[in-house]
Amino acid sequence: MGVAAKKITVGKVLIYFFTTMAAAFCLLPLLLMVIVSFTSEQAIVHNGYSFFPAELSLDAYKTLFENGAEVARCYINSVGVTAVGTILAVMVTSMASYSLVTPTVRYRNGIAMFFFITMVFNGGMVPWYMICNKVGLTESYLALLIPNLIFSPFNLFLVRNYMREIPISLMESAKLDGANDGQIAFRIYFPLCKPILATVGLFYGIAYWNDWWNSIMLVSNSKMYTIQYYLMKLKSDLNFMRNLQGGGIGGGFPPSESLQMATAVVTIGPLILLYPFLQKYIVKGLVIGGVKG
Amino acid sequence: MHKKKYTLLTDIRRNKVAYAMLIPAALYTIIFGYCTIPYMVIAFQKFSYKKGIFGSDWVGLSNFRFFFGSQDAGRIIANTLKLNLLFIFFTIVAAVALAIMINEIRNRHFKKVAQSTYLLPYFLSWVIVNYILYGIIGSKYGLLNRVIEFFGGTAINFYNAPQYWTIILVVAKVWKDLGMNTVIYLATLVGFDDELYDAAAVSGATRWQMCWKITLPMLMPTVIMLGIMSIGKIFYGDFGMIYALVGDNGVLYNATDVIDTYVFRLLRTTGNPSQAMAVSLFQAVMGFICVWGTNYIAKKKFEEGALF
Numbered sequence A: 001m002g003v004a005a006k007k008i009t010v011g012k013v014l015i016y017f018f019t020t021m022a023a024a025f026c027l028l029p030l031l032l033m034v035i036v037s038f039t040s041e042q043a044i045v046h047n048g049y050s051f052f053p054a055e056l057s058l059d060a061y062k063t064l065f066e067n068g069a070e071v072a073r074c075y076i077n078s079v080g081v082t083a084v085g086t087i088l089a090v091m092v093t094s095m096a097s098y099s100l101v102t103p104t105v106r107y108r109n110g111i112a113m114f115f116f117i118t119m120v121f122n123g124g125m126v127p128w129y130m131i132c133n134k135v136g137l138t139e140s141y142l143a144l145l146i147p148n149l150i151f152s153p154f155n156l157f158l159v160r161n162y163m164r165e166i167p168i169s170l171m172e173s174a175k176l177d178g179a180n181d182g183q184i185a186f187r188i189y190f191p192l193c194k195p196i197l198a199t200v201g202l203f204y205g206i207a208y209w210n211d212w213w214n215s216i217m218l219v220s221n222s223k224m225y226t227i228q229y230y231l232m233k234l235k236s237d238l239n240f241m242r243n244l245q246g247g248g249i250g251g252g253f254p255p256s257e258s259l260q261m262a263t264a265v266v267t268i269g270p271l272i273l274l275y276p277f278l279q280k281y282i283v284k285g286l287v288i289g290g291v292k293g
Numbered sequence B: 001m002h003k004k005k006y007t008l009l010t011d012i013r014r015n016k017v018a019y020a021m022l023i024p025a026a027l028y029t030i031i032f033g034y035c036t037i038p039y040m041v042i043a044f045q046k047f048s049y050k051k052g053i054f055g056s057d058w059v060g061l062s063n064f065r066f067f068f069g070s071q072d073a074g075r076i077i078a079n080t081l082k083l084n085l086l087f088i089f090f091t092i093v094a095a096v097a098l099a100i101m102i103n104e105i106r107n108r109h110f111k112k113v114a115q116s117t118y119l120l121p122y123f124l125s126w127v128i129v130n131y132i133l134y135g136i137i138g139s140k141y142g143l144l145n146r147v148i149e150f151f152g153g154t155a156i157n158f159y160n161a162p163q164y165w166t167i168i169l170v171v172a173k174v175w176k177d178l179g180m181n182t183v184i185y186l187a188t189l190v191g192f193d194d195e196l197y198d199a200a201a202v203s204g205a206t207r208w209q210m211c212w213k214i215t216l217p218m219l220m221p222t223v224i225m226l227g228i229m230s231i232g233k234i235f236y237g238d239f240g241m242i243y244a245l246v247g248d249n250g251v252l253y254n255a256t257d258v259i260d261t262y263v264f265r266l267l268r269t270t271g272n273p274s275q276a277m278a279v280s281l282f283q284a285v286m287g288f289i290c291v292w293g294t295n296y297i298a299k300k301k302f303e304e305g306a307l308f
Helices: A002-006 A010-037 A040-046 A059-067 A068-099 A108-120 A125-134 A141-145 A153-164 A167-176 A183-193 A194-210 A213-218 A228-245 A257-289 B010-013 B016-032 B038-044 B062-068 B070-102 B108-123 B127-139 B143-150 B161-191 B194-202 B207-232 B237-247 B250-256 B260-266 B273-301
Strands: none
Touching: A010 A257, A010 B070, A010 B108, A010 B127, A010 B161, A040 A257, A059 A257, A059 B207, A068 A108, A068 A141, A068 A153, A068 A183, A068 A194, A068 A228, A068 A257, A068 B016, A108 A153, A108 B016, A108 B273, A125 B016, A125 B038, A125 B260, A125 B273, A141 A213, A153 A194, A167 A183, A183 A194, A183 B016, A194 A257, A213 A228, A228 A257, A228 B127, A257 B108, A257 B127, B010 B016, B038 B062, B038 B273, B062 B070, B062 B273, B070 B108, B070 B161, B070 B207, B070 B250, B070 B260, B108 B161, B127 B143, B127 B161, B127 B237, B161 B207, B161 B237, B161 B250, B194 B207, B207 B273, B237 B250, B237 B260, B260 B273
């Protein structure tokens, strides 16, 4: 680029200005949430939410860790469901993908179509809800694990497209050596597919962690609430109380503004911790799988 | 001796293990995919949970007549289409502009940090976004109202004012999806041949001209493809988003109610599965036509653009 690139031009200044503004647009709302969670309740009541609170405080987090048995239980539910669900989902997806690239399976394209059709045409939420009831997927952890989340054809095609790039001679020579499809899949194919399995694992993991649909539709026992559903219910209960009492909240001890935000912040904790991986593998996966999926 | 026909059964017999590995995914697809299709008949019934889909009384098209005869139909269909079109348009414009600008930046660190920042909201759930939104537009403590008051205005109770919600939803959507879309376009841009730019530079083109004459045209196929794919899904409202942000706040329905939230209410609040199914069936058929139609266009325009 040489000298020309070093010159400061109006265009360059504008580009840096707009890209920085966009970054602020994305980051500041999140930052507000974090700051509010560290703001003392008085400061919020007097001045509202602010990036520059009058008084900082750890009270919200203290309350959360001392009296947060309910939050903790929901959090553990979410962690458990996410961990188990992600592992199962990746297994289900990768095993099916292997079958779809095995050349001796002559009906593989038909089977791919079989998976694809329900992606574009299905009965929607009404039959889905009835079927979940019919097969007994309600009021249990299985109801949080299986419906909706454990398998996505989109991820199936992502993994299949990746597996197609593996030289077929590998499979053929392993078969000559007497290995069966299960051994080939688990010992050769899956280890070779680690990057794409990481990608779909993260897709599944985020879907599980962020899910509240299964909770709202299938679970009414508050012991099984996930953290997302807890947060959602908390908000709507508070709104309900506010409407009922015309502004003031009386009776009981609804969580303070900062406590609500602290709970929300704690909920995004794992995402922030995993963020470097998320970014790396999701971007990679998108490039590999193409936008087409 | 006649040769046996090669059927699915032959295929299964010869590839027992491979087929066994398909079972979980196939079971899932059959139960939650294919088994939903026969249930569609309840749209033509007065469904009762006791009698089931075989025993319930048939009522012909009355569920459809009821829906299309109500004022809800026009409102929720219009809202679904309007919101989706706005989402698609603004996300694409913002993401393309941002991708082109990021592509012009030579500072690798800045590029990386910027991209990471844009992508962050994508991973949050809409429930969390609702908390953030409340922090901004909440009537009592919200940041925006404090800014309005600071400049001498009167605070607005946004949760009571549907007229603002189209724009609120569009901003929230762009906020969440901007990063992912920008990354997709950037991934497309990375594949471009540098020689083109070098040649353009040699013949005296400015960066600005290169943007318009090289970068933008090369991005267009991806833009159009993603746009077409989104239009294929135009009859499906973003339930997760709208229910998380609006919930059961009936005051806002005029601006925010979409087909999916309406079906959800019919099913869970009103408790009328037959009507819910009728609306849902209408959506599924329109949705299928859109996917099929857009795929047909994609196939004609670019060979690799089609889904099937």
